[in-house]
Amino acid sequence: MNFRTLEFLVGIFLAAGIVAAVILALKVAGLTLSSGSSEYYTIHGKFSNIGSLKVRSPIKLGGVVIGQVSDIYIDPKTLQPIVDMKIDKKYSNIGEDSTFSILTSGLLGEQYLGVKPDFASMDDDGNPIYLTDGSVTSMTDSAIVLEELLGKFLYSINNSNSKTE
Amino acid sequence: MFLLKPIFNLGAFGINFFSTLGKATIKLYQALIGKPQFRKHFPLLVKQLYVVGVQSILIIIVSGLFIGMVLGLQGYNVLVNFKAEASLGPLVALSLLRELGPVVSALLFAGRAGSALTAEIGLMKTTDQLSSMEMMAIDPLRRVISPRFWAGVISLPILTLLFNVVGIYGGKMVGVDWLGIDEGTFWTGTQASVEIYKDIVQGSIKSLVFAFIVTWIAVFNGYNCERTSEGLSKATTNTVVYSSLIVLGLDFVLTALMFN
Numbered sequence: 001m002n003f004r005t006l007e008f009l010v011g012i013f014l015a016a017g018i019v020a021a022v023i024l025a026l027k028v029a030g031l032t033l034s035s036g037s038s039e040y041y042t043i044h045g046k047f048s049n050i051g052s053l054k055v056r057s058p059i060k061l062g063g064v065v066i067g068q069v070s071d072i073y074i075d076p077k078t079l080q081p082i083v084d085m086k087i088d089k090k091y092s093n094i095g096e097d098s099t100f101s102i103l104t105s106g107l108l109g110e111q112y113l114g115v116k117p118d119f120a121s122m123d124d125d126g127n128p129i130y131l132t133d134g135s136v137t138s139m140t141d142s143a144i145v146l147e148e149l150l151g152k153f154l155y156s157i158n159n160s161n162s163k164t165e
Numbered sequence: 166m167f168l169l170k171p172i173f174n175l176g177a178f179g180i181n182f183f184s185t186l187g188k189a190t191i192k193l194y195q196a197l198i199g200k201p202q203f204r205k206h207f208p209l210l211v212k213q214l215y216v217v218g219v220q221s222i223l224i225i226i227v228s229g230l231f232i233g234m235v236l237g238l239q240g241y242n243v244l245v246n247f248k249a250e251a252s253l254g255p256l257v258a259l260s261l262l263r264e265l266g267p268v269v270s271a272l273l274f275a276g277r278a279g280s281a282l283t284a285e286i287g288l289m290k291t292t293d294q295l296s297s298m299e300m301m302a303i304d305p306l307r308r309v310i311s312p313r314f315w316a317g318v319i320s321l322p323i324l325t326l327l328f329n330v331v332g333i334y335g336g337k338m339v340g341v342d343w344l345g346i347d348e349g350t351f352w353t354g355t356q357a358s359v360e361i362y363k364d365i366v367q368g369s370i371k372s373l374v375f376a377f378i379v380t381w382i383a384v385f386n387g388y389n390c391e392r393t394s395e396g397l398s399k400a401t402t403n404t405v406v407y408s409s410l411i412v413l414g415l416d417f418v419l420t421a422l423m424f425n
Contacts, residue, residue: 017323030356
């Protein structure tokens with residue numbers, strides 16, 4: 001075979017490898033090229049229990065994904081879990097009193113952060129106050145831990161039984 | 166005296182084993198190190214990339230497609246019992262990226278390209294082509310072995326990437342297009358659980374290690390084969406057997422090191 005043809009075929013082979021790597025990164029791993037901070041703003045949420053929330057879990061408002069969890073760590077002073085939430089700049093009008101709750105999709109599905117918007121808090125001029133980059137919010141609902149729930153349930157059954165006796 | 170015989174045998178085996186390992190390491194060193202001459206050796210590398218890499222594409226793609234499809238089908242049958250079809254994407258993608266992709270590609274590569282390398286180099290040695298090269302002051306290690314070795318090391322990771330992509334799309338074909346899982350669910354589930362470093366990069370490191378081992382074994386077995394037709398067949402068989410065993414064993418070690 002001619003050497004030029006050979007070079008061409010090898011070139012296609014190498015290019016196919018690069019294309020495969022790109023497909024794996026973008027489509028399968030969901031890597032986004034434009035993860036610059038300009039398109040997102042980060043707010044910090046204080047939780048008491050995050051359940052099995054993970055970094056990169058989605059943040060949903062009414063079922064629509066508006067961002068993702070960018071970091072989870074413990075505040076060294078209060079020993080409280082802090083969840084950093086990266087929210088799309090498009091949705092910059094989330095009121096300060098909005099509630100962030102850790103919810104589960106389906107009975108055994110993975111956990112996500114649900115946002116319930118609230119515009120109750122106003123500044124002096126009557127304009128709603130929004131969460132901005134770097135805001136810290138404590139308006140959070142912790143994850144429901146199934147074992148704790150079962151424990152409470154069994155405890156209450158025991159109590160009601162002993163009352164009736 | 167006959168009680169001591171196993172000990173003699175063990176000693177002979179040990180000496181043989183370590184001298185072979187030593188020879189193989191020296192050959193590897195000589196093939197890799199040495200002043201590279203790009204103008205002279207680049208065309209040789211391209212030729213070998215074609216033989217080792219391009220000609221292995223077909224078997225890699227067909228096997229990848231069918232393995233992905235089978236994973237999709239079997240995974241669906243189990244997961245549907247728990248109403249967890251949404252996990253089919255992560256199941257197919259993770260098992261391919263972490264284990265099946267690197268291992269099955271390496272096994273296929275050992276059978277398709279490794280045995281061919283051994284047979285080619287072995288026959289060159291048997292028919293004294295390598296010695297005549299030496300007489301003409303051409304170093305056969307750099308002229309024959311080195312391009313084949315590098316071609317193998319470059320090709321297998323690329324073939325593994327192709328295998329993974331085709332396999333994941335095969336799983337998607339069965340799960341989404343045939344069995345009716347929602348396409349969005351399939352991809353978002355996959356993207357949520359696959360991590361670029363932990364899964365894709367480490368899978369590629371695995372396949373690079375396998376590429377190194379398989380090609381090394383293939384090239385060395387060819388260079389070290391006995392100058393008989395029997396020796397040649399033995400060398401070819403050894404290449405496939407040893408590289409398969411080492412790939413499977415090493416896979417366990419690498420998995421234990423990487424994913425814990």
